[in-house]
Amino acid sequence: MAMDKIRLGVAPTKRAFLSMEEAKRQKDKFMAVIRSILPDKVEIIDIDDLCENGILFQTDKIPAVVEKFRAANIDALFTPHCDFGEEQCAAGVAAQMKVPTLLWGARDERPNTDVGRGRDTQCGMFACSKVMRRFGVQYSYIWNCETESEDFRNGFDAFIRVVSVIKTVRTLRVAKFGARPVPFMSVMANEAELATKFGITTVPISPTAIAKRADQILADNGEELQNYYNDILARIDTSATQPEQVQRIAAVTLATKQLMLENRCSVGAMECWSATPIIGVPICMTLGELADAGLPISCETDLNGAVTLAILRAITLGDEAEFLADLTIRHPENDNAELLWHCGPFPYSLKDPDSKARLVGGQERWALKKGDITVTRFDDIDGEYYLFGGEGKAVDGPETTGTYVWFEADNWKRWEEKLMFGPYIHHVGGAYGKYKKVLREAARYLGLKFDDASEQGTYSL
Known part of the structure; x- marks a missing residue:
């Protein structure tokens, strides 16, 4: 008997004042990777039609994102950080969806310099996780690693299997x-x-x-x-x-x-x-x-x-x-x-x-x-x-x-x-x-x- 696909809502987030160009570059990288993992088992629901470049950074977009994910009846939520992110947006969606949630952001290539500012991704995830806890969100986490790494692929694969267990038990x-x-x-x-x-x-x-x-x-x-x-x-x-x-x-x-x-x-x-x-x-x-x-x-x-x-x-x-x-x-x-x-x-x-x-x-x-x-x-x-x-x-x-x-x-x-x-x-x-x-x-x-x-x-x- 075939198992139903896992419906995964993906809501990438960025800090409003940080580079959109760099955020989009990060988003394109990790979206390509997750679409290649268990493609016959996972249906990805993105927010490309709701937010600029499919990245959530404005609080007034939260209701539309939640509405889309509810209509799709998602089984889980992934909130990858393109940079520091907006914790109020990430936690705002997760708190309303009340489904298993995955946090992760790609490892920053370098620290800030006088010439340019970095993404501060890890810093933002520490902030976001605290807000998730305050909002009562139960979440999983893949440690701060490169997008193309085995750690990320294995962590994403494991999360999908965790969601499969939860979905199975709660409807058994x-x-x-x-x-x-x-x-x-x-x-x-x-x-x-x-x-x-x-x-x-x-x-x-x-x-x-x-x-x-x-x-x-x-x-x-x-x-x-x-x-x-x-x-x-x-x-x-x-x-x-x-x-x-x-x-x-x-x-x-x-x-x-x-x-x-x-x-x-x-x-x-x-x-x-x-x-x-x-x-x-x-x-x-x-x-x-x-x-x-x-x-x-x-x-x-x-x-x-x-x-x-x-x-x-x-x-x-x-x-x-x-x-x-x-x-x-x-x-x-x-x-x-x-x-x-x-x-x-x-x-x-x-x-x-x-x-x-x-x-x-x-x-x-x-x-x-x-x-x-x-x-x-x-x-x-x-x-x-x-x-x-x-x-x-x-x-x-x-x-x-x-x-x-x-x-x-x-x-x-x-x-x-x-x-x-x-x-x-x-x-x-x-x-x-x-x-x-x-x-x-x-x-x-x-x-x-x-x-x-x-x-x-x-x-x-």
Whole structure:
């Protein structure tokens, strides 16, 4: 399922009495750069039609700029400084828009001289940030760096991903398929609090509805089912699963997807193994397949796990699937590695090319690919919400059943202590790439306590 573009309002600012020619030169440089970053993910709304050279420096232009951004329903605001800037203009727009706001200005080439005055950009941003704080604006900042630098490109990219997380969480609808398995008290979550604190809506859907829809899909035996069944056979060795089971898994996957889309849900939480008698087959493969379809679903009706998956999908801007894993065993030889495993719900797109894809008793079996991995967990205790986050990499390890990856951290003992003493459970989410700084910044906007895996928490004995 494709993600909506991030709509970014851009309102450059300059000091009224400083050079317009130089301000325009700066504006043209950074606008060219930001238009080249994630162009298929970001829609830029400028103010070229409202202000001279598209730069805001007159207070009487604030209402028109705000009106345009509101009409465009922007998700975030960028107020780049062409020089010192006009803090009353920048903060005036940001205070009315009340969306995530990004501050930055290019590094000045030289100080003032007797011959000419510089831009004083950094000085102006210090002033502007104070006014932003006074106006109650929550903002992000890219440090004072050159327009063409990797720091600027990486910072802008990260901000877009932060906005994607915030937009996703605040409009999230979670399909709750069934109740939690009886023994799993650990996955209990407060649906009312998720709604009031974050705007997250939980939509209950019975596993019986999946079974009934799957029955109809099998009875119709339409082209979509036949094509999907053949696709499964082409990708995965299903010899250890009965053909009628594979067909039902295909039907269940299509049924679950239909129910999610009909209920406008972008993630789900599935009762899974305890609902197998109702659904008729293990649901594991369905979870992996729908993650690849942009509709990730957590196991064991883990609602906070579903939010975790939504956050990860938003961070990757929908470009790569995410997975929810059990924390299981330590690596037998590598003290800093842990087995991230589940009985068979990981997405096929993340499979290691050297690992054979098998379906055994209706459950997937393969190892995930090598690469950098960000691990996170959204969770709560006593009304406080946390976001655990850290980075590591996939490494070699013994083969096992189900779907899995051996994950190496910088210091697993510290990670384990964090996870044991924090309000977390045995489930964590994973996505390929390095996104800890995005998680940290998104947590700040959402009012979550960011729990950095790289920082020591409570010590074990």
